[in-house]
Amino acid sequence: MSLDPDAIRRVARLARIRVPEVDIPRLQADLNGILGWIEMLNEVDVDGVEPLAGGTTLALRLRADVVTDGGMPEAVLANAPDRAGEFFAVPKVVE
């Protein structure tokens, strides 16, 4: 599978990264180089193999479903690029 310029634009849009048209050919070459190399995994027989998602085979712990932290709006908002009172502020989304 290889990516054409339209596919690059679609993936960039999904990733919310603006990619100028002039960068598309280089990105296409880089990504197709990586994807072409990854194709080697197709030669592995994975029939009947359970996928391994995590870094550990230990069972994940559960904890009680209770609030353990919070009540610190100033610390949470301290790094906000823009705020309105105790809220993060963004450009108007709904007219």
Place this chain on the structure above:
Amino acid sequence: MFALSLAEARAALRARTISAVELTDAYLGAIEALNPQLNAYVLVMPEAARAQAAAADAALARGEAGALTGIPLAIKDLFCTKGVRTTAASRILEPFIPPYESTVTANLLRDGAVFLGKANMDEFAMGSSNMTSAFGPVTNPWTRRGDNRPLVPGGSSGGSAAAVAARLALGATATDTGGSIRQPAGFCGLVGIKPTYGRCSRWGVVAFASSLDQAGPLARTVEDAAILLGSMAGYDPKDATSADLPVPDFSAACARGVKGLRIGIPREYVSDGMAPEIGALWEQGRAWLQDAGATIVDVSLPHTKYALATYYIVAPAEASSNLARYDGVRFGLRREGADLTELYENTRAEGFGAEVKRRVLIGTYVLSAGYYDAYYLRAQKVRALILRDFTEVFRDVDALLTPTAPSAAFGQGEKMDDPVTMYLNDVFTVPANMAGIPGISVPAGLDAQGLPLGLQVLGKPFDEETVFAVAAALERAAVFWALPTIRAGR
């Protein structure tokens, strides 16, 4: 003072033959003199370090010495430090000042460590050369014989490695997602251990690929690495994957020896164009361990050659998800746009560097509708086979011996033509991340140009003690005395 190892400096501090303030001042002076050349630190904290050192002296005077009281360290800029800018070497986090302390650095502070500053690294830990940092490259303190051209320190923990090698810190924190502790250790003549996944808490460490990321130390000796890991490790309820297991006495394990151990030599750990000295050093390592009383066994890990390609699906997939949080809304850089989507796109276009963008795009693609099964699901299945290889071989052997990397340090700007060439640096280190097992790199020799080469020891999950025992045996046999060209105290 710069000739002292961490263990020796600790003994001198406890004997009060040196003071913590003297030691920290010496290291701060070394940073002032050499950091402009090396770019190992992106932030130096002289006032805070001197205050911590003064507190350490007071504690020592009271006879209350912790495991690291008065020991000056470099902290990779991936670890959140309360009130101190933490950037992951990315423009997108340039204005970020964490309101909390990572568990690993909190553990080090609990034990009395002094933080000299934040160490340079590849952006978001994505790289093997430190060339992707938004703060510019780090120069390896080692140079080729008769050739002053700057070399890379490896990556992603390149600043941590350069700082420890050049005597700008007694030790450093680092992280390893695909080799980012062990490969720079190899390139800079240091010891670096990636412990078992779950041994160190990931809480407060800027996430790259959460199922692979592990913190660990870079140090000048195996014992120093053991002391540091002993402080960094431990159960943390704030990380759901943190292992609820006691932290063994890693320092004691260094003295165990290897008599009676079975050491496997995996035949697949060779690569095209590998320097002949590396094969010879591997042979030498095998002989050293045999002479020390270990039994050497040839073994096979048949899926080794697929580990790196598997990694370049799993790690970008997890990164694309983890890095979705950098949207210009809650923290970090913001670049305005006509609407919210444009704000996201402009922020991320300007905030991320080229390698981070490549990986986020690859990750987005392999997780996208229609491609998930062909790439991500298949990679997870191959990952299971890689783990199975290790599980089977560890029924027969106690540890494995391999080279750390397929080459010695290379020049800044080399291997930059296409991404895959750079990725191949991690061919011997990535399998341990895929399987979650511990691995250490020990400096064991020099190549023909006078650059350090490392040997890697891999162990069973949560058996870092055997890894330290084997590493210490290699260190004793190798008697690695060479020093980098650029270093404090020469």
